[in-house]
Amino acid sequence: MAAWMANEFFAEAGKDIAIRITPGIGGIYQVFADGEKIFDKAEEDGVFPNLPRVKELRAVIREKLAAPVA
Numbered sequence: 245m246a247a248w249m250a251n252e253f254f255a256e257a258g259k260d261i262a263i264r265i266t267p268g269i270g271g272i273y274q275v276f277a278d279g280e281k282i283f284d285k286a287e288e289d290g291v292f293p294n295l296p297r298v299k300e301l302r303a304v305i306r307e308k309l310a311a312p313v314a
Contacts, residue, residue, distance in 0.1 A: 246273070249298055256302040257309055275301060278308050 250263045268274075273285035273292065282304045285292060293301065 249275075249293065249301075252298050252302055253305055256305050260309055261305065277305050 253261055253263055271285065271290070273283075274281055275283035283293060283297075283301055288297075
């Protein structure tokens with residue numbers, strides 16, 4: 245499941261994104277973009293993101309890539 249979401253992010257950002265998937269204890273699953281947590285399974289009632297939620301996360305990544313660098 246994590247690989248599927250990573251593929252979605254690569255489809256959005258191509259080579260402009262780095263993805264690290266690190267297993268956690270007790271089903272921890274978090275996604276960070278530019279150091280900001282954009283998804284935490286524990287904060288979403290333990291539910292792994294479905295396709296609509298992944299599309300929302302892709303939009304967050306797209307916005308971060310479009311934002312000017314400070």
